[in-house]
Amino acid sequence: MRPILLQGHERALTQIRYNRDGDLIFSTAKDQHICAWFAHNGERLGTYHGHQGALWTVDVDPTSTMIASGAADNTVKLWDIQSGKCLKTWDFDTAVKRVEFSEDGSQLLAVTEKRMGFLGTIVVLDINRDVNAEQSGEKVLVITCEDAKATVAGWSYMSKYIIAGHEDGSVSKYDAKSGEQLDNRQVHEPDALVTDIQWSSDRTYFITASKDKSAKLVNVDDLEVMKTYTTDTPLNSASITPKKDFVILGGGQAAMDVTTTSTRQGKFEARFYHKIFEEEIGRVRGHFGPLNTVAVDPQGRGYASGGEDGYVRVHQFDKGYFDFTYEVERQARAAQQM
Amino acid sequence: MATKTVASNRPDWADDDDLDDTVDALPQGTTTTNKDGTKTIVSWRFNDEGKKVKTTRRIRFTTHTEKVNPRVAERKQWSKFGLSAKDAAGPTSDTTSVGENIIFRPSTNWRKDAKEEKTEAGSMKDKLKDKKVKCRICNGEHFTARCPFKDTMAPVGEEGSADPAAGPADAPEAAGGLGTGKSSYVPPHMRNGGNASAGDRMGGGKYERDDLATLRVTNVSEMAEEQELRDMFERFGRVTRVFLAKDRETGLAKGFAFISFQERTDAAKACEKMDGYGFKHLILRVEFAKKAA
Secondary structure, X not given: OOOEEEOOOOOOEEEEEEOOOOOEEEEEEOOOEEEEEEOOOOOEEEEEXXXXXXXXXXXXXXXXXXXXXXXXXXXXXXXXXXXXXXXXXXXXOOOEEEEEEOOOOOEEEEEEOOEOOEOOEEEEEEOOOOOXXXXXXXXXXXXXXXXXXXXXXXXXXXXXXEEEEEOOOEEEEEEOOOOOEEEEEEOOOOOOOEEEEEEOOOOOXXXXXXXXXXXXXXXXXXXXXXXXXXXXXXXXXXXXXOOOOEEEEEEOOOHHHHHHOOHXXXXXXXXXXXXXXXXXXXXXXXXXXXXXXXXXOOOOOEEEEEXXXXXEEEEXXXXXXXXXXXXXXXXXXXXXXX | OEEEEEEEXXXXXXXXXXXXXXXXXXXXXXXXXXXXXXXXEEEEEEOOOOOEEEXXXXXXXXXXXXXXXXXXXXXXXXXXXXXXXXXXXXXXXXXXXXXXXXXXXXXXXXXXXXXXXXXXXXXXXXXXXXXXXXXXXXXXXXXXXXXXXXXXXXXXXXXXXXXXXXXXHXXXXXXXXHHOOOOOOOOHHHOHHHOOOOOOOOOOHHHHHHHOOEEXXXXXXXXOOHHHHHHHHHHXXXXXXXXXXXXXOOOOEEEEEEEEEOOHHHHHHHHHHHOOOEEOOEEOEEEEOOOXX
């Protein structure tokens, strides 16, 4: 496969998101604009300007009409995808590290940083799905994380729970209506912060990536670890591929150590693991720095990775990817047909 | 489902830029359809220096039809904004490029495949890893120069048994060890009790005798081989040595050779007969070798 290189940012990438149809890619980096790209040919649709600080996060609503972004200038902004106009700005006390739309796009959650005496919070905002309508500035729900700040969070199926990953390697489950903490489980090693949470297509389970060099597949209902993928490098991002039972992990040693080691040692590769058998099945090279984020096309046609090197690499899977099956899978399929 | 047609063109085969000095109105661009289905498009423009530039492009159009969701098709028609507001349709080269081809084939034993590549690079290292430093005095695992017994004991083996892995560190020590058993310097001709062995001195005994029956052959063809020369000169008597100078890199002869005979009379005969002999399109020049200065 021939990757498409997108050079829209001057600084390290922080997050990449596909929209639901998989035709648009949104990328944020530590410079101050968001880029929108066409996934099929890498053409840039446009850029969104207005933030005054490093952008940490972006998310697309399910209908691909609006995107939300969170930045180090303590704001969350809502944008019209088509025109690039900013629709609404919410102010917070600290930087916003993660935003995510609920499954139906009617709510948005934002994870704020613990800094300057403020505790880390998870804030829920109401979103009016009409682009032209006035957006409310009210914070519907504020969950304060007293013990360990939340680093990432997301909505479970039916927007029933909010799942958050914490800096102490634990994962907790909150009721999305009341904000009450229902469960907290030490999924990763203590002091290994959870760097990413991404959902399966039905949002009943999710994958976490952590600095403890492992990624785990966790069930929403009881926060049970179903699968563990162990690597030899701290992970920054993990993603579950639709269509094929794979997961893609991205990482590399911390950006500050990169200059003292060679690219070969750096392990700046996207790693593919089999979701069920927990076995590594391949790697994709290309980045000159650690991978900060990986995102999979929801239609399963490809994936994109963003690195500390400022590049987004968009890959379209080829036939070998779709043809790959384990011997037991082939046997099971043959038995089914008989 | 809506159908959208995307026309993609092959990469530009060649951009012919012809310069023209006369500055006047630009000629009309032309488009001609070639027999093989390609189109030749000629366009004219002025470059930064005000010169007229003719650009000829041959393009083959291939139509590639893709069925997409109407929502997706509609989004493709959206106009660009932000930093891309002025970009033309299609990807622009300053933000989008195509990377080198990556072969990605999932496999259960990919790690083994990758390892094979690795071992080739690391093979030299592996080879040297097993080599151990061995002292020639006490056979211990250290350089001879570092041996605690170096002042009191003579080496175990003779001078030829030097361990290659011992490296250059033991070279000066070897000299001392051969001399008196003390670590003082002994000049080469004084070693082995002062009996200079054959070959120790350049231009010494053996060569002096040799030069009497040695011929220098010049103007030898590049393609010459030692065996050919030997065959030619053996007609006159017993040849003890043939030396053909060859280039170290190309392996071709440099154009001169030395032939040593056992008997000086044979050499004199060969010198007389072979001087001016035609060999591989060149005329050989044969004379007695001069003594090395």
